[in-house]
Amino acid sequence: xxxxxxxxxxxxxxxxxxxxxxxxxxxxxxxxxxxxxxxxxxxxxxxxxxxxxxxxxxxxxxxxxxxxxxxxxxxxxxxxxxxxxxxxxxxxxxxxxxxxxxxxxxxxxxxxxxxxxxxxxxxxxxxxxxxxxxxxxxxxxxxxxxxxxxxxxxxxxxxxxxxxxxxxxxxxxxxxxxxxxxxxxxxxxxxxxxxxxxxxxxxxxxxxxxxxxxxxxxxxxxxxxxxxxxxxxxxxxxxxxxxxxxxxxxxxxxxxxxxxxxxxxxxxxxxxxxxxxxxxxxxxxxxxxxxxxxxxxxxxxxxxxxxxxxxxxxxxxxxxxxxxxxxxxxxxxxxxxxxxxxxxxxxxxxxxxxxxxxxxxxxxxxxxxxxxxxxxxxxxxxxxxxxxxxxxxxxxxxxxxxxxxxxxxxx
Ligand code: AMP
Ligand code: MG
Numbered sequence: 001x002x003x004x005x006x007x008x009x010x011x012x013x014x015x016x017x018x019x020x021x022x023x024x025x026x027x028x029x030x031x032x033x034x035x036x037x038x039x040x041x042x043x044x045x046x047x048x049x050x051x052x053x054x055x056x057x058x059x060x061x062x063x064x065x066x067x068x069x070x071x072x073x074x075x076x077x078x079x080x081x082x083x084x085x086x087x088x089x090x091x092x093x094x095x096x097x098x099x100x101x102x103x104x105x106x107x108x109x110x111x112x113x114x115x116x117x118x119x120x121x122x123x124x125x126x127x128x129x130x131x132x133x134x135x136x137x138x139x140x141x142x143x144x145x146x147x148x149x150x151x152x153x154x155x156x157x158x159x160x161x162x163x164x165x166x167x168x169x170x171x172x173x174x175x176x177x178x179x180x181x182x183x184x185x186x187x188x189x190x191x192x193x194x195x196x197x198x199x200x201x202x203x204x205x206x207x208x209x210x211x212x213x214x215x216x217x218x219x220x221x222x223x224x225x226x227x228x229x230x231x232x233x234x235x236x237x238x239x240x241x242x243x244x245x246x247x248x249x250x251x252x253x254x255x256x257x258x259x260x261x262x263x264x265x266x267x268x269x270x271x272x273x274x275x276x277x278x279x280x281x282x283x284x285x286x287x288x289x290x291x292x293x294x295x296x297x298x299x300x301x302x303x304x305x306x307x308x309x310x311x312x313x314x315x316x317x318x319x320x321x322x323x324x325x326x327x328x329x330x331x332x333x334x335x336x337x338x339x340x341x342x343x344x345x346x347x348x349x350x351x352x353x354x355x356x357x358x359x360x361x362x363x364x365x366x367x368x369x370x371x372x373x374x375x376x377x378x379x380x381x382x383x384x385x386x387x388x389x390x391x392x393x394x395x396x397x398x399x400x401x402x403x404x405x406x407x408x409x410x411x
Pocket of ligand 1: 182183184186187199200201202203204247248249250251253296297298299368
């Protein structure tokens with residue numbers, strides 16, 4: 001059986017890359033840039049004031065002090081968005097607001113707090129250097145500067161940066177369409193009554209949500225019965241997407257026909273079974289260019305495999321460079337036993353302050369108990385080769401909650 005590291009390497013080896021599409025920048029949050037963005041203009045675009053105050057000539061201010069203010073004639077007042085109609089001549093000042101263009105002739109701005117303003121005169125109580133409180137064109141970004149490289153996942157500040165340089169549409173990577181097929185004669189859709197022996201097809205909804213969270217577009221194909229003669233049609237439909245995920249039917253049970261069905265459709269399996277818990281029966285391969293994950297049916301196994309394998313695959317296809325979920329180190333509060341030859345992903349929750357992160361197993365690790373996934377914050381990664389993670393040990397934890405919050409205010 002191959003290791004988690006070997007399986008991940010095989011998954012990431014031959015993935016296709018998705019092409020780009022143009023989207024309006026205001027709609028591009030969380031999308032992945034597919035192009036390099038160079039600034040078509042300077043930011044700020046013109047010389048402007050960093051303060052509310054008076055635009056002056058620094059030379060006029062030599063020797064100014066609180067005891068001996070320099071008195072200047074105020075010839076105009078300008079706010080942000082307006083331009084002075086005259087230059088500042090020797091002995092003159094223009095009253096100026098933050099963001100307004102610094103008038104010709106002036107080379108510094110004195111803060112209003114350092115002046116004694118009158119109606120058409122102002123007393124300046126400090127000497128200023130040329131350039132004081134003046135923001136220069138191109139100070140933040142020069143025309144032609146690299147603003148973002150391809151692969152950047154756009155955050156709110158990035159949207160603002162693109163807007164400030166005047167980029168209104170950007171090429172981002174198309175969202176991958178991810179088909180989800182649930183196999184199993186016991187399954188019924190949400191909202192339908194349960195007959196004897198039946199359960200809700202929860203995996204399809206879990207995985208569709210996980211696909212959305214990962215930036216993809218889920219396409220739920222629906223429930224497929226465990227009969228090889230009817231499975232092929234649904235799988236063929238699923239293979240029209242960019243990625244196909246199926247759940248169930250990949251173990252060694254009597255009705256596990258997923259691999260043979262896929263194989264009839266041209267699936268080249270690159271591995272089946274990984275030395276991991278949960279998720280041992282995972283099958284992965286390509287059909288043509290299309291990556292296919294035969295995820296196990298157990299709800300926890302399929303979701304853990306999604307986080308460990310499908311997330312990095314989707315991110316790679318989208319051109320991202322940091323493809324794995326973030327991991328942190330934490331101190332284990334209570335020892336956990338594990339199988340020696342397997343990597344174990346132990347559902348866990350955090351305790352204590354973030355600076356001193358402590359972590360505890362959520363209890364039952366049965367792969368049928370989805371609730372242990374829902375109450376947990378992460379997965380402790382128990383490496384192969386050890387039979388126990390001791391109480392007090394430092395462990396690696398994959399973080400699963402992108403919307404994590406805190407009850408404590410920042411200050
Ligand atoms: P299988 O891998 O098909 O043998 O399924 C393993 C376990 O997962 C069984 O208990 C199934 O009933 C359960 N299971 C399979 N598919 C789903 C699904 N779509 N939603 C919820 N549970 C499922
Ligand atoms: Mg089944």
